[in-house]
Structure formats: C-alpha cells, structure tokens
Amino acid sequence: MKHGIYYAYWEDMWGADYIPYIEKVARLGFDFLEIGCAPINEFPIQTLRDLRKCASDNGVFLTGGYGPSADRDMGSADPAVVKNAKDFYFELFKRFEIMDIHHIGGGLYSYWPADYTKPIDKAGDWARSVANVREVGRVARDYGVNFCLEVLNRFEGYLLNTCEEAVRFVDEVGEENVLVMLDTFHMNVEEDDMAEAIRCAGKKLGHFHTGECNRRVPGKGRMPWREIGQALREIGYDGCCCMEPFVKMGGEVGRDIRIWHNMYDDLSEEKLDRDAADAVRFQRYMFDGQM
Numbered sequence: 078m079k080h081g082i083y084y085a086y087w088e089d090m091w092g093a094d095y096i097p098y099i100e101k102v103a104r105l106g107f108d109f110l111e112i113g114c115a116p117i118n119e120f121p122i123q124t125l126r127d128l129r130k131c132a133s134d135n136g137v138f139l140t141g142g143y144g145p146s147a148d149r150d151m152g153s154a155d156p157a158v159v160k161n162a163k164d165f166y167f168e169l170f171k172r173f174e175i176m177d178i179h180h181i182g183g184g185l186y187s188y189w190p191a192d193y194t195k196p197i198d199k200a201g202d203w204a205r206s207v208a209n210v211r212e213v214g215r216v217a218r219d220y221g222v223n224f225c226l227e228v229l230n231r232f233e234g235y236l237l238n239t240c241e242e243a244v245r246f247v248d249e250v251g252e253e254n255v256l257v258m259l260d261t262f263h264m265n266v267e268e269d270d271m272a273e274a275i276r277c278a279g280k281k282l283g284h285f286h287t288g289e290c291n292r293r294v295p296g297k298g299r300m301p302w303r304e305i306g307q308a309l310r311e312i313g314y315d316g317c318c319c320m321e322p323f324v325k326m327g328g329e330v331g332r333d334i335r336i337w338h339n340m341y342d343d344l345s346e347e348k349l350d351r352d353a354a355d356a357v358r359f360q361r362y363m364f365d366g367q368m
C-alpha cells in the first residue's frame with residue numbers, strides 16, 4: 078500500500094502553494110501528497126509542471142482531493158450547475174495529466190458540505206448523479222484517472238452514507254475507473270463493522286482515507302487499526318491510504334471541518350511534522366506489517 082497525507086493538515090484554506098509540502102512529506106516518510114483541487118484550474122501551466130517535477134525529484138507522487146462547491150453539484154436539478162461541474166472536471170483532468178495525477182477522491186458525485194436548510198431529493202439527485210458521474214468518469218478514464226466516490230457521514234452528505242450504498246452507486250455507473258472511496262472518520266459514524274465495510278467494497282475500493290474518530294492522526298485514538306489493516310490485506314488492497322488529519326481551528330478548513338477547539342496546545346509546525354512522521358510509521362506497521 079502507498080501512504081500519504083492531505084496538505085490541509087498544515088493549512089487553513091482550501092488551496093496553497095503545494096511545493097513546500099511535497100518536499101516536507103518526502104522528508105517525513107510519505108509516498109505521496111494529496112493536494113486540494115479547488116485552485117488547480119486557476120494555476121498557471123508552469124506551476125503544474127513545477128509541481129510534477131518537484132514530486133518526481135523528491136520521489137513522491139500526487140493525488141487530488143476535492144469537496145465540490147454547491148455550484149459544481151453533479152446531482153443538481155439545475156442543468157447550469159451540472160454543466161459547470163462537468164466543465165470543471167474536464168479542465169481538471171487535462172491539468173492532472175501535466176501533474177501526473179491518477180487519483181481524485183471526495184464527494185465528487187454531489188457537493189460538500191451538504192446544506193440541510195434546503196429540501197433534499199435523494200432519489201432524484203442519485204439518478205442524475207449516476208448519469209453525470211458516468212459521463213465524467215469516461216473522460217477521466219481517457220486521462221488514466223480513477224474517479225473515487227467518498228462515502229460521507231450523514232452530517233456532511235446524504236447520497237452515499239454507507240459502503241453498501243456506494244457499491245450500488247458505482248455498479249449503476251458501470252465504469253471500471255469509477256470506484257468507492259472509504260474514510261475511517263465517516264465509517265466510524267455510519268458502519269456497523271469497519272472490516273465488513275472494507276470487505277463490502279472489495280475490488281471496488283479505489284482510495285482510502287484514514288484518521289481517528291476526532292480526526293487526529295492515526296495512532297492517537299481508539300480506531301481499530303489492526304482490524305482495518307487486516308481487512309485491507311484480505312481484499313488485496315494495494316492502493317493509496319491517505320491520512321486526513323485536521324487539528325487546528327480557523328479559516329475555511331476549520332469552518333468546513335467544524336473544528337471548534339484546537340486539538341493540541343502546541344500547534345507548531347515542528348509538532349505537527351513529528352506527529353505526521355510518527356503516524357506514517359504507525360500506519361505502515363498496521364497496514365503492511367512493516368515500519
């Protein structure tokens with residue numbers, strides 16, 4: 078398995094200069110860095126080339142994470158919103174090719190975080206999203222990109238809350254590069270059995286996020302890591318395991334992740350780096366049985 082981390086652990090906005098984080102995660106012992114997709118279509122082409130070169134020079138690769146804004150919702154009943162979403166992904170895939178990115182994961186089939194002040198049409202959004210994800214997924218396939226649909230807890234999304242729903246959804250989509258994505262934080266809310274959910278995804282598991290129940294780095298809480306690692310090995314998962322810790326209040330990240338207290342007294346970069354380096358050693362040991 079490949080072990081990575083999402084850049085937003087260190088940042089408070091949905092976008093950043095990713096170059097320093099590429100160098101950092103290589104130094105801390107990771108195989109890849111997950112970058113936020115929100116600003117990518119605005120980056121100059123040279124920046125994309127620089128990111129690719131920096132990753133390659135540092136012996137790591139990049140993946141994309143994305144929580145679509147409400148105006149890029151592929152389940153929307155408004156054709157203008159759906160078109161806006163498709164145009165965003167089509168441009169993004171061209172840019173992924175320049176950056177050598179082959180995985181995108183998140184609530185790509187909908188928008189995030191869900192706005193529950195509005196009425197929810199789950200059946201209608203599901204049907205529209207299946208058709209639209211199929212179309213976007215086919216384009217992703219042409220660029221060699223796996224389009225991974227993240228199962229979210231009920232407070233953040235309403236289309237895919239369990240792995241069983243996600244498997245049904247990707248079966249309806251019927252494209253081999255449109256896959257299920259699980260995240261231990263969301264699974265902890267919705268799944269009866271963490272290992273059973275992983276087995277339910279089986280060969281359709283395309284991307285995996287890790288974090289404790291309160292989104293601290295793996296190893297600092299009560300998540301059943303041994304059982305999770307065992308289940309991933311059982312299904313022969315050889316893909317990306319990206320930790321997605323969030324520990325700081327503030328900014329867009331703190332607001333959207335709902336962090337209303339700092340998780341540590343010491344939030345210095347040195348402390349965050351040390352915890353990340355410990356966590357990747359821990360995760361390798363739990364998932365691969367090696368340090």
Ligand SMILES: [Mn+2]
Pocket residue numbers: 227260286321
């Ligand atoms: Mn996640």
